[in-house]
Amino acid sequence: MLREELYDQVKKLIDKCNRCGFCRSVCPSMAELGWESTSPRGRVFLVGEVLSGRIPLTTEVISRIDQCLLCRNCMAVCPVGGKIDQVIIAFRHLAAQEKGVATSKKLMLNMLSNHRTLCDVIAPVAAVLEHIPFKETSGGGAVFRLNKKMRVLPMFGGKSLINQVQQIKPDKPIKKVAFYVGCYINYMGVNVGRAVLSVLARNGVEVVIPQTQTCCGVPYFASGMVDKAVTLVRQNIDVLEAADVDAIIYACGSCGTGLKEWGQHPEIGPEYVEKAKKLEEKIFEIGEFLIDQLEISELPPLPKPTRVTYHDSCHLAVGAGVTEQPRKLLNMMGNAEYIEMPEANICCGMGGLFSVTHYDISRKINSRKIEKITSVNPQVVTSGCPGCNLHIMDGLNKVGSDIVTSHYIELINNAYDCTQD
């Protein structure tokens, strides 16, 4: 039953593919795994075969589709505008229903939705205890003290950002915005969140943090847990709509794409699709907002000359189309010596939970990125996604590099801080 429904939903998208193969060249998972079944074209084909019943839903097929990071690089080059992400999500929906979602994945995801209050309690405690086995790195990661080559984990940021701040109001605000925080910034990347708030306030913007906002739903869609995703998306839409602000700001590439595309999920129902589309016009990534909406043209200088480069988060670049604005901002700061790395837009291998379930592949994808970063020898590598940053930090740690990783907004905030001093 579900199978037919899903096939109905995506058959047109699948049939649109003309098998030109252009997507093969940009797929990070194909670059590592090499077989046609791991290419976007192969995946679109396989989903069609399974949904139409020509191929059984085996663990092997599930594994091939699971090896997709949902990075969307394929969609950026597809000449027929193939919505490959929707095809993959439909398949995972079916797989989740018929074969279930791995318990470990479910546990992690349930924490972010059903047990948010528990997360709020755990985060500050973990932030203290984490310092015993782990050492904090300059970019906010946690390195295991006894084995420094082990995966760099996120460092909890203490009390969650949403619990810390409700509103920031400068004198005579020029605009009022809501900050959509996202799970990572809320619990781990609290400093990124603080930087967003402070840069906005310094530019005369009033910021509210709607308190009942929740996970954006992206990891649930990606895992095929569509029903749960729908609940979360609806809750967010209601909350953000009620905030009644000029704009909604985000600072995490993946959440942002999720937010901007809520309206493309018919599962949330026509009424919410309508609302989501209205909200969409107001949603901006922080850099996008600073450049395109506030039209800022000046930033304070960094305290000392610093070689900086920028990594394009796939979701931010391909999903939200934000590429120029962060670069413009970085170039605006005196003392920032901006160097473009080659292939700045290749995937870092993070892919959210992908890097947990497929750490080996994700590490291999990441090593290509690390090569590109180190080739221009920066002191700081920035991006607009805390998830990418964590994974890049892990990769740099693995090769013993002392390049610092930072969200670009933190660097900008740092420039403001130092100028004030």
Added chain:
Amino acid sequence: MNWESKDLKQELLSILNPDQVFTDPMELSCYSYDTSFYSAINPHMPEAIVSPKSLKDVVELIKWAGQKRCPIIPRGAATGQAGGTLAISGGIVLDLSSWNEIEAIEPHNKMVFCRPGITYAKLNQALELHGLYLPPDPSSGDACTIGGMAANNSSGPRSLKHGPLNNYIMGLEVVLGTGEVLVTGGLNGKVLKNVSGINLNSLFLGSEGILGIITGIWLTVARKPRAKAAVVMIFDTAETAQAASQEIERRGVVPAAMEFVYCAPEATRAAASFHEDLYVPKAEIEIICEVDGNEDSVAWEYARLQEVAKEYAQAWHGSSESHGIHELWEINDNIEGFSASIRDGAKRIAASEDVCVKLEKLPNVLREIQSIAKQNGIGIVNFGHWAKGHIHSGLLVKVEDEKEVEAAFRTADEIHRLVLQEGGATTAEHGVGFVRAPYMLEEHANGLGWMVKIKEALDPYQILNPGKILPLETRKNSD
């Protein structure tokens, strides 16, 4: 072809590592297609897929296949549109796309040695660091492999001035159907000029995997041109367009590219968002002409292009800076896109996409092709390489409708037959593959017999890509 293996996977594992072999139907199904419409309707499953990573892998596999009489189908990125990578008689697909190292770049010698799986785009990325590039630029260049390009002797828009891939091949490493390794272009003598011996390079260029597996490619590459300029021109009739293109050459311009679109009614609307005056409601042909070279030569050629455009075109626009040139190519693509979108619910398919006719016949043949599609009740978009008389036809078909599918195949057949009647070629760059093999006898007569003899000499067990170029019935030991 009859061949048998009691335990194919096991046999292959005695040659290759476990991570190089698949026999699982799910994996195989992903090798049942290429870009051809034929394969979308008639998928062909291979019996195994393997991913060789060394010369030894290929040699041992071919020797084994020879003993078994097992078909071997080499495959790059399967961007081919002619069914060239389909396992039409079963057998094993060799996925060469992961064997993709660039083993040497010698900038001073303008020479590269690479393995077959490297894509055109990745090779150029590496060359760019040295100010070099490989000029033949297939539109599928981001995805297609150098091995596939060599096997198809590919070319691209700028091959008008810079030639197809065979102009850049210094030598090939090829594994023949016996497992013997042949190095063409002289064993050690890879130099920029070489007429020593019969040119075996050309034998394998365009041989589509039926004579040998290309495992290594020595290429000569070129310096990137310092400057470019381009004009887009809109013409009321194909005849005016042709007069203009001849005049461009008569005035001394050597165009790098001259591409066209046969415009659907109103198609130049798609250009109006860039430059309103490019909208010419009843235009028949749009042409983009690009010149390249140094700043002075380009300035001179650009001036001539503008003169001709003013004199002949209904509307035109030009640019000599990179953003503007990029925009002109976008205009060309958009007019093509518009012309391809005129039939609601139809999908653009590759079935008859690569014919070439004498320049003097181009206008009429184009109109006849348009009317063949019309008579068969389907849509069509024609575009391609104007100054070569090379036409790509995208058929616009409602693929869920069986009748339309039949009409599409009929249209393709009629186009090929028309072109043969007019003394043209059924394919000018995409290759014969499986889908155009039925026309080979008519196109080559006893030439086909000689092709069969060459094939028999190099592939005595008839294992290499059977049924491609040479129709299956021409096989000596057909069984």
